[in-house]
Amino acid sequence: MPSSVEALAALPLRDDLVGLHPYGAPQLDVPILLNVNENTHGVPADVHAAIVEAVAEATRGLNRYPDREFTQLRKNLADYLGHGLTPDQLWAANGSNEVLQQVLQAFGGPGRTAIGFPPTYSMYPLLASGTGTRYVTAARGAAYTMTPEDTARAVRTSGANIVFLCSPNNPTGTALGLDVVEAAYEAGEDARAIIIVDEAYGEFAQEGTASALTLLSGRPRLLVSRTMSKAFALAGARIGYLAAAPEIADALRLVRLPYHLSAITQAAANAALTHADTLLANVEAIKVQRDRIVRELETLGLSPAPSDSNFVFFSGLDDPHRVWQGLLEAGVLVRDVGIPGSLRVTAGTEEETTAFLTALATLI
Numbered sequence: 001m002p003s004s005v006e007a008l009a010a011l012p013l014r015d016d017l018v019g020l021h022p023y024g025a026p027q028l029d030v031p032i033l034l035n036v037n038e039n040t041h042g043v044p045a046d047v048h049a050a051i052v053e054a055v056a057e058a059t060r061g062l063n064r065y066p067d068r069e070f071t072q073l074r075k076n077l078a079d080y081l082g083h084g085l086t087p088d089q090l091w092a093a094n095g096s097n098e099v100l101q102q103v104l105q106a107f108g109g110p111g112r113t114a115i116g117f118p119p120t121y122s123m124y125p126l127l128a129s130g131t132g133t134r135y136v137t138a139a140r141g142a143a144y145t146m147t148p149e150d151t152a153r154a155v156r157t158s159g160a161n162i163v164f165l166c167s168p169n170n171p172t173g174t175a176l177g178l179d180v181v182e183a184a185y186e187a188g189e190d191a192r193a194i195i196i197v198d199e200a201y202g203e204f205a206q207e208g209t210a211s212a213l214t215l216l217s218g219r220p221r222l223l224v225s226r227t228m229s230k231a232f233a234l235a236g237a238r239i240g241y242l243a244a245a246p247e248i249a250d251a252l253r254l255v256r257l258p259y260h261l262s263a264i265t266q267a268a269a270n271a272a273l274t275h276a277d278t279l280l281a282n283v284e285a286i287k288v289q290r291d292r293i294v295r296e297l298e299t300l301g302l303s304p305a306p307s308d309s310n311f312v313f314f315s316g317l318d319d320p321h322r323v324w325q326g327l328l329e330a331g332v333l334v335r336d337v338g339i340p341g342s343l344r345v346t347a348g349t350e351e352e353t354t355a356f357l358t359a360l361a362t363l364i
């Protein structure tokens, strides 16, 4: 737990960090955890066995530094993503949060500006402040949508050096049209802006939702980040990655710590990638529960946002905090993202989802 505010204030902290709050989704001991969009299906048995075997093997060589270039991992990630990507277009780090931090270290920093479109991922402003990058925001349209025209205008008028597009967006759940990404890219031409499309939930998208990976060719300032924390059920392993032009990886090599991906991390990631099929089967099961939540919330008279992710954002609550508390008392932890009348819930297993829906129905 953090120590006292007074003790912190007495430290010679960097001026731009004074008064900031750390990322703090509550980590409570509750039977049903549907609050941080983890994969609720656990690590499948074959994936578990493969990781244990690969890590055991890697452990023998721990006296040596790991492959600094994580060569096998970049190859496996390129094969997994497809779209004709080559290993030199892939980059990985300890969670996509670290990937995004490295992007800000290389392309942001003092005198530079990043732009986000709230409500969106709460880590963007924190990563910006940690790297001394100014963070500005632009509004979304009705029902949290973004249009190509408004996005382009915000990118142009802000003169941002880095543009965060979260698709599917956390916390609202909906994916962006590729026309929004294209418009942001073109609007960023003058400032040579780096456009990051954060596709942490890309595998959960609805049928027919295209990935920004399809736009990479010919766009050297476009970056698409992904993670193994959600679809791949490996939040605890800390593995995130991005795909972009090869020179982007060269830029990130300038700021990464040497040997930033441990041999154990690389072994675990490679083992999981060889079992992608099992993991993606669970993604399909989660999508079924996600769609069920949307349908049943509508039946309850609430307003869920369309979801391309493994969670559902819903509005129409008179007192979201009371509902959050009532769910907690029923053993279900969901997320209060601080948006009036709204909560966010991760799609669980069938039983967890039933417990959530049953408890919710008694509370509204």
Ligand SMILES: *Cc1c(COP(=O)(O)O)cnc(C)c1O
Residues within 6 Å of the ligand: 037, 094, 095, 096, 097, 098, 121, 166, 170, 198, 200, 226, 227, 228, 229, 230, 235, 238, 239, 240
């Ligand atoms: C969960 C999440 C991530 C993943 O972070 P990791 O560091 O890879 O665990 C990234 N972006 C968004 C929008 C997320 O919700």
